[in-house]
Amino acid sequence: MIHNEERKAEYYKALVEKKSDYEGIFYVGVTSTGVFCRPTCPARKPKYENCEFYETAQQALLASFRPCQRCRPLSHPNQVSDMIRVLVEAIEQNPEKRWKGQDFRALSIDESTARRQFKKRFGMTFVEYARARRMGLALKSIRSGEKIIRTQLASGYDSSSGFRDAFSRIMGAPPTRFDDSRILKAAWLDTRLGPMIAIADDNELYLLEFVDRRGLEREVERLRKRLKAAIIPGQTLPIQSIERELTDYFEGTLTEFKTPLHLVGSDFQQRVWEQLRQIPPGETRSYADIAVALGKPTAYRAAAQANGANQLAIVIPCHRVINSDGELGGYGGGIARKEWLLSHEKSGK
Structure with a gap:
């Protein structure tokens, strides 16, 4: 059970606001009902003093809470x-x-x-x-x-x-x-931290993002227009590959993704993304570190912008880049997910 009062207050606020970017980060046990729920449960919210927070569903079960029938916390x-x-x-x-x-x-x-x-x-x-x-x-x-x-x-x-x-x-x-256009397929993937969308053609993965990422619709639209592509529901080999690899990643048995990628960006952006892929799991770098590695030590702001333009979440690990002062900084999928991903990768070292 989580005892840190500051963290409990953060989780309770996320529970009240039904924040989807906290999916998989915590589970709440409600002492007044004996059930435990996921953060986005549609049921009426319990009082703060009736809440106990757990990092995993197993912990909640071991604390004698039963799964909620409305939000079904044991499913994706x-x-x-x-x-x-x-x-x-x-x-x-x-x-x-x-x-x-x-x-x-x-x-x-x-x-x-x-x-x-x-x-x-x-x-x-x-x-x-x-x-x-x-x-x-x-x-x-x-x-x-x-x-x-x-x-x-x-x-x-x-x-x-x-x-x-x-x-x-x-x-x-x-x-x-x-x-003469491309045809891209889009599929919905369920993960430990919430649903993601994968977009690929028959050979390469173009986009992988959390469904609730702010501005995702504009991101997909920019991709479609830039490539003059049609995007339709469907499955391809790269989508099936990344779905398998994500499952292994969240289970802690995979540290290197091998699904073929298609990077859509400027030369500078692609150089930044290549630097991100060289950061070992369990380690972090600052935007300044990335700029120095590129031989442009003053370009840390541009490196930060390229980091934010990454369209392949987790696979190109922009979550491993933090501020120079040690603060986590921003993340398109939400800070809670970034913190979880870093913790997950460190525990697997």
Whole structure:
């Protein structure tokens, strides 16, 4: 159990505010109910004096608390529900299908519930998700040389203008402009510290960020525009690889990531990121140290900006860079996560 009063006050504030960046950092046992919860539990918040804080779910269990039935602290923070899993599998079995009410009823699923759960999980409704998969197939057909009108009809659109509008909203550009573009796939990954989004093509990983990172939408949009790429839901080998490696990393059995990376940045930024990858797990460097290593000792501010522009969290370990005075400094995923990652890596040395 955590006894530090300052830390307990910090965790209680995070509990009250349901801060997702504290997922995996602590669990709270509520003495008045006998249950323990994760930081983002939707239940009514207990009084401070009724809270005991633990670093792991196991500690809370050993203290005789039982897991909360609302936030399910023994599962991943955003574990896929059975309903979502059934629907995603149904889409993959027939991705060109246009879903109607009777299709949901055939699976004994409430359509409005599916809409809400998909919106919460993926940031889009079930219909939008299914449409994105259809559009992905449409894009593949266009790139393979099929005529646009044939693709339009196969995608379930009777109007060419409707097809173009829908295509543009999802892909970011009309179909006639995608002849030579990249296709990137995006997938949701559950981790010990909360959900992450991974974006990759068939060969390399382009982005890995915590879903609740501030400005993530703009970051993804900049990536899409810079590469003139379409980003659609899906899986690729690099995504599957990083998911396995993250699991091993959080279990403490992996210290070096080998998933192929595609770095999108200036020459200076890429040099900074290469320096970050050379920092051994369990160690830290300052922004000034990075600047000196680059042979530009006065460029510590530029090094800090390049550090903040990193789009591959954990893999390119920007969390290992701290202020010269020993303070943790900033981190896009939240200071609590940065502190946890550093502690996790030091304990594994």
